[in-house]
Amino acid sequence: MITLKNLAERLNVSISTVSKALSDSDEISKETISRVKKLAGELNYQPNRVALSLKQNETKTIGVIIPNILNRFFAMALYGIQNEATKLGYSIITCITNEQLVKEQESISLLSNGSVDGFIIAVSEETLMSSRIEHLQTLSEKRIPMIMFDRNLNDVECNKVIINDFKAAHEVTNMFINRGKKQIAFISTINDLNVGALRRIGYENAIKMSVVPDLNPMYLFIKKEDDYQDLIKKFLINNPNIDAIIAADNITGTITVNVAINMGYDIPKNINLIGFTDEVVSNLSIPKLSYIDQNAETIGENALRLLVNELKNKDLDNAHSTLKIPFKIVHKETTRSSI
Amino acid sequence: MITLKNLAERLNVSISTVSKALSDSDEISKETISRVKKLAGELNYQPNRVALSLKQNETKTIGVIIPNILNRFFAMALYGIQNEATKLGYSIITCITNEQLVKEQESISLLSNGSVDGFIIAVSEETLMSSRIEHLQTLSEKRIPMIMFDRNLNDVECNKVIINDFKAAHEVTNMFINRGKKQIAFISTINDLNVGALRRIGYENAIKMSVVPDLNPMYLFIKKEDDYQDLIKKFLINNPNIDAIIAADNITGTITVNVAINMGYDIPKNINLIGFTDEVVSNLSIPKLSYIDQNAETIGENALRLLVNELKNKDLDNAHSTLKIPFKIVHKETTRSSI
DNA sequence: TTGAAAGCGCTAACAC
DNA sequence: GTGTTAGCGCTTTCAA
Secondary structure, three states: OOOHHHHHHHHOOOHHHHHHHHOOOOOOOHHHHHHHHHHHHHOOOOOOHHHHHHHHOOOOEEEEEEOOOOOHHHHHHHHHHHHHHHHOOOEEEEEEOOOOHHHHHHHHHHHOOOOOOEEEEOOOHHHHHHOOOHHHHHHHHOOOOEEEEOOOOOOOOOEEEEEOHHHHHHHHHHHHHHOOOOOEEEEEOOOOOHHHHHHHHHHHHHHHHOOOOOOOOEEEEOOOOOOHHHHHHHHHHHOOOOOEEEEOOOOHHHHHHHHHHHOOOOOOOOOEEEEOOOHHHHOOOOOOOEEEEOOHHHHHHHHHHHHHHHHHOOOOOOOOOEEEEOOEEEOOOOOOOOO | OOOHHHHHHHHOOOHHHHHHHHOOOOOOOHHHHHHHHHHHHHOOOOOOHHHHHHHHOOOOEEEEEEOOOOOHHHHHHHHHHHHHHHHOOOEEEEEEOOOOHHHHHHHHHHHOOOOOOEEEEOOOHHHHHHOOOHHHHHHHHOOOOEEEEOOOOOOOOOEEEEEOHHHHHHHHHHHHHHOOOOOEEEEEOOOOOHHHHHHHHHHHHHHHHOOOOOOOOEEEEOOOOOOHHHHHHHHHHHOOOOOEEEEOOOOHHHHHHHHHHHOOOOOOOOOEEEEOOOHHHHOOOOOOOEEEEOOHHHHHHHHHHHHHHHHHOOOOOOOOOEEEEOOEEEOOOOOOOOO
């Protein structure tokens, strides 16, 4: 690793001269500047980031804590965060908590020793369920900025980014009602998560507010360890008149299409279907699954932008708010109007 | 952020005394040690990582460069890397190159200024195709240790981790041959990648070496931008006697099952199918796709372990080698013996 | 048993 | 226009 000192020695000038020359200081003569820059170029000098961080008391690095990288939503959010970070000159240290509170606590504690300037966090399922939030409050106390996204905790004071899950579910439910669907079911593997709950409530609310008579909510709640295909099949057998399904997570929609087709249903003629997922997953079923796009990448980008903003205005003590990113309903084949 | 200096002032001792006390130096009296530790505990002192890094000339951070986080293989590998890193006391800075050479160059250049102690890299498609490897050679010159995995370049001298893709494809092809299959097809969206090529060659080789007469390779090569469902359907129509299929990537296997079922095929009776993918994807089709598990997590873990090993023995100039992680053939429903 | 000082690589206020 | 110095937080050698 080549340092300012190395350059200074070779050029027979002082370290500070080199430093100033490299930053085009007008204290330094044109000639010296070009000599310095020439050598720096030749030797491929790069300022040592660690020394800079120590000096400036900022690392230009952000800690990203996510529960599960195999979940496409988080993977895409991470991609958005990463991209925006690069643009703004930041690096990302990622920690995957695997939905465990302990790992989340460890990661945050590990990184809040000056390793990062701030955090972007989607908390683990365990954290949501247990409401253990001391590790997050510690960050506030230490005045380390943090943004939460997707999995938000009301009791933690910070800026947050989500999509309007309630509205999304509400809207598609109403769409089904307007299409004259009478038995609209709701399938979820994530009822324990707040996003899962919001989607469920949006659905429920639309059903209950409807003026259509005899409209009742129908649920299939699945646990992570269950056999999805099996439970969905049984659910369809037990409820043969279902004519629309909303899948609250990013995978059961696809599985439901496959199961229903396999049972001989004609989709979308017999059943309209929509999931909360994305383009790639949509292509994994025949017919292709319609979906509510959660704009994960946009969520990530916005989370990062908000955080960098906070870092730049650390002195100002702004009030916290929650940014709602618009969702997008993408009609593929499972909601083709059968009229 | 609370520092040694803070502690020293409060305790009316010198900074070095505090430092030594915290590391249980026997130069310091028991009493001082306990006083120091008590206060440090109360104030929740954590040594500043940046200062430590500068002093020790190591960051305990590793740069991980991967092409695409939405690819489950890389996501799982990252998870393995991350986990093992935490165990060994390292952090991970992730860069996603989105399969672009430029981003790969930028990421590496950005991080090779002392930000990380070493790299774990799966190069981008563009890098593979263009064979532009200066940015990787720079790392060797700078003596920054690096491990490559999955996407390996022969011209880059470093330790590498892969699965034996050739053998895996060879083995399943032979399995199909032994089952009496006569028209064994190979579908791939990744023929441009070396893993893709290795799988193809393993398949070809098994076909060619076979003593069964009239056995010929049959290919469907798909481009990323193509409509997968459509091309696969046409392929099946044009080759109605296919009785076995190997899907070289982690997604076309599932799509092929769905397309074939949709066309009225009975699987696995008419066609045996296997993909290079994982458990979760396997569950997205009916019948469930059999697959070759690439042990992505294990690959990641091993890559990290190798790298840390190198970091610990930076002086020793070991020869480089390629570690082959065993694959696992997981028989689900699409290879159920139809006999 | 404790403290002073140097130094990791860098910037910046302040001399000269 | 250039150099000296101090200091970011830490460890470690050497001195007291």
